[in-house]
Amino acid sequence: MDENASARLTRRALTVAHSVGLFLAMLVICLPGIWIVLSSLRPTVEIMAKPPVWIPQEVSLDAYIAMFSGIGKGGIPVLDYFRNSLIISVTSTVIAVAIGMAGGYAFARYRFRGKSGMFLGLMLTRTVPGIALSLPLFFLYVRLGIIDTHIGMILAYVALNVPFTIWLIDGFFRQVPKDLAEAAQIDGCTRWQAFWQVEFPLARPGIASAAIFAFLTCWNEFALASQLTRSVNSKTLPVGLLDYTAEFTIDWRGMCALAVVMIIPALTLTYIVQKHLVGGLTSGAVKG
């Protein structure tokens, strides 16, 4: 009886400890984001207040209104940055996924000499730190006259994304059984037809998430963008964030508002792809 009771007690204590631990972990994860959203809604006076004001007294959307009402009122040309970000990210994503599909299919379906080395080689091009790559690119782009243009950024981002899209798409094609395409070919499809009619539709959700992942990489990239863009012609949102920091002062509220604007598309898209993304990355882990 005593033993039973103590065992029950231990079990209950463990359950409580587990819940508390889980709660604390989630709190740490979410708190910074919540704090940013909250600060974007509060007047600057309240953010700066000493002693701190914990419970917001006034909540307003002023920061957002100021931001989108253009230069002069809000201070920075957010709409231009937003447009640049969108054009650059979408275009380079489309190209990177097309290239990634070809490459991923080659890795998933063919055996060829030096396959493993080739794969590692492609991955290694991704390891080059953005800032290190930006030096020669900067120089080349100045020579070619494509510094501070959309084309230049798109080109750089395609190269940035191709290795990773290949990895992901390779994983998704591996999950599609080889037999299906072979069956289609026996039934008279060419390999090309078999790909578009059978394999592509099955791998489509995965490819879509690879696309979203590529999009997010472009959307969030800073190291290259900060050196290869100069003006509103091509500056993206992450670079625009720096506009809120002056030499000695920082407009915290405006920065928080821009941060929220940047994070909302990322949040939505990541939520959509989360399941596929993990599947694609790990499909090679237990089955070759």
Next chain:
Amino acid sequence: MKGFKPSAPFLLLLPAIVVLAAVVVLPLILSLYSSFTPFRLTRPETFYVFVGFRNYLSILSNADFWWAFGRTVLLLTIALNLEMLLGLGLAMLVEKATRGQRILRTLMMFPMMFSPILVGFQFKFMFNDNIGLVNNALQSLGITQDAIPWLIEGHLAFIAIAIAEIWSSTSIFAILILAGLLAMPKEPIEAARVDGCTPWQTFRYVTWPFVMPFAYIAMTIRSLDVARAYDIVKIMTDGGPAGRTELLWTLVGRTAYSDARMGLANAMAYFSILLSIAFTVYFYNKLAAARAQIGAEW
């Protein structure tokens, strides 16, 4: 070349190879060349002066560079290990949860959606000595009366950066390790329990070897862009105070664009590239070994 017919995989990989050659390999060759010149952006003619290994020699004898190098390695070691441990803990906490799995998993991925630049900014805000959340909380709770100079004192700034880095990347480990835990067959664990293993033994000898490839996938992904830390540091301290948080990448950026000494910066950049490649190849090999260990075909 008559009768030469390229194989299908070669044709399929051709676009990828062309793009990467044009945008990554070619510029890298160019930068390799310029690392042997005293090239300055402001004096284009210096591009054609060849100085051999002078840039590399001056780097090797440069204390600032070695400090930055050591600091980068230290930051990566601390961050990667803690991320791995915390990610493992988080994944196991979430896996044990009986209710709300879906919402927990979504929350867990929250930091992954933040771009590094946002992470940097948000922690700069939170660690601000005057109005930051951390100091405000400490003062309101009566733990301290002083404003702790988080981003202004060298060591504290390094810790703050490490925390930001860990916060942003732990979830990659957590989500992939969780995927491993969920994909794991249940029989071996039950068998271990029947055979009288303690929970620790079960974890150490059954669960862990199975989850390891997943952890290494996370490591490989992380090492593919360890240089993300550049964004965080750039925003949080910009290498300050007085160069105390200068990492290899911020040093490269400063030498190249602020001092306009491209040749020297390119030589430094090569060190950072080698560092990244070393990390990636190391984890990639580990990954292959871990896969082989649990009997997966490669």
